[in-house]
Amino acid sequence: MTYSELSNLIFQKQSYLCVGLDTDPRKLPHHLLTEPDPVFAFNKAIIDATAEFTVAYKPNIAFYEAQGPRGWESLKKTLDYIPADCFTIADAKRGDIGNTSDLYARTFFDPAAAGLSFDSVTVAPYMGHDSVLPFLAYENKWVILLALTSNPGSADFQRQQVGDQELFELVMEAAHSWAGADKLMFVVGATQANELSRIRELAPDNFLLVPGVGAQGGSLEEVSRRGLTAAGGLLVNASRSILYASSGLDFADKARVEASSLQKEMAGYLDDIIKN
């Protein structure tokens, strides 16, 4: 998916909601446990219920990997089921020396490898440019680089002062020399909303993937006011608050209500952007 396709999608659907498919087999509604693939059955119902309000889906790879080979089967079925008008994110936080990152890129981008063809993958920057470049070699595929994450440990290294900037700012600056905004997004946690205005100055055109709204406590309003651009420029992720809105027979209905409510709030902020 291209930059302008993603931007158009956001304004068409009046949404920059990303649904995080962090599907934990231990949290599935009981009535799904007799399905041949309960994880896929759950994801399918969540996608059916939320696609109207959603521009992106983000399976967190750890949840599938922890199921062994059958987890990867569930992941593939899920990816294949996501509608074509939704951006897909492999939240894998990979990164290794060049020849190894090349294999991780093949895993998530080249359907001839593991049967998967995501639009994007999250990448960890610690190993530097040659750990990231192999992911950028695929046409119309995106790297979503960790910049300032939503967890407490983000203070340990990302917020450390390196010269006249913090490490996450150096990461963003360096990454600009690796790829343009048409292939590069950054992860910025919603719990870091105070920093979002500064981050927007550093990355005026890049999309930001913002986890941490909902269960982790970030504010959608603050993130939107500081992060939205004329092209949209945001993908705000919600996982647990949608997936586990109910643990009963009505889980998909409740997920739909949650997604719809977030989309309505987002439509208001997008409206403000168009007016200003």
Next chain:
Amino acid sequence: MTYSELSNLIFQKQSYLCVGLDTDPRKLPHHLLTEPDPVFAFNKAIIDATAEFTVAYKPNIAFYEAQGPRGWESLKKTLDYIPADCFTIADAKRGDIGNTSDLYARTFFDPAAAGLSFDSVTVAPYMGHDSVLPFLAYENKWVILLALTSNPGSADFQRQQVGDQELFELVMEAAHSWAGADKLMFVVGATQANELSRIRELAPDNFLLVPGVGAQGGSLEEVSRRGLTAAGGLLVNASRSILYASSGLDFADKARVEASSLQKEMAGYLDDIIKN
């Protein structure tokens, strides 16, 4: 495996060789391609040929993941085949917020999850303490934290000055407060041998996993002179130079010769340690 078990193993086998099972299906000897699981057939032959000279095996997870579900089957068979007197490393470079790292830890440590029970996993530090701690919650399992890697991109962030030290030194210092040398190793590239004396001061007791000898150009002698301790303290990885010593029918014999030659050189350096 405990610290003293690993140390004893090194002096018994007179080796601190780790064989990196970076098995690329595109590089397998042709006669293996008709096997039901060519990757496992290759690994089995490599393990049979090298176990006598080896204290650790390190499958690089990217190589298996890029094969989809059957890659994870090959990985499990390989892990199950590694002899009990060898330390096992899942070279996965994972790391995410706490509840997600917890799932990555289960993937590689808890056989009830994905059928795998590695002794250790490599972890990326960018997201800080709560991304690493879940891996440390398992008894007799180890975290091998990226510190100073062997690739060119290690200069981009790891070598940046943070206060009066470089970022990789801050990572090592912080990690000491998360776990002792009985559960925590560091990755230090052999191409960074100049830094090894300084790193030994920062981590006098921790084992160091040292990739980059061989194909990447690091010197085993330099690494050994600067890195060995009275407990051994090193695992030096070789991958391509052993796995692909020959691409013919004799690949296992040639791998054995390579591993044996590295082990003999290591025995000499261990001997010097005992004498001094």
